[in-house]
Ligand SMILES: [Zn+2]
């Protein structure tokens with residue numbers, strides 16, 4: 752079954768004809784701002800398996816350093832996906848509908864987490880980046 756997602760207002764919808772991989776949560780100060788949360792919740796997709804179903808014209812982008820950017824809804828502000836050099840690189844787990852059958856496998860940059868965040872016990876965490884790529 753394809754994985755589907757949409758923004759808060761529902762104007763933008765997408766489908767992934769494959770599976771998500773390498774779900775992670777980054778607690779760095781930049782991700783806190785980009786994801787409006789205590790951390791990111793993000794998983795990788797194959798660009799060729801990702802397809803917009805509706806509202807692609809409502810997307811707007813912010814491209815930061817090193818060609819990595821985020822795409823979000825102009826109307827409601829939901830951040831839907833990450834892009835790298837113009838291609839979809841991953842999706843924000845918050846905009847996925849239902850169960851994408853993946854769990855966040857690691858928490859990274861925990862040394863830079865917000866003072867107000869309390870880490871759950873038992874999660875795999877790294878003070879900075881993790882040894883795995885991506
Ligand atoms: Zn929206």
Ligand SMILES: [Zn+2]
Nearest residue numbers: 777778779782
């Ligand atoms: Zn980060």
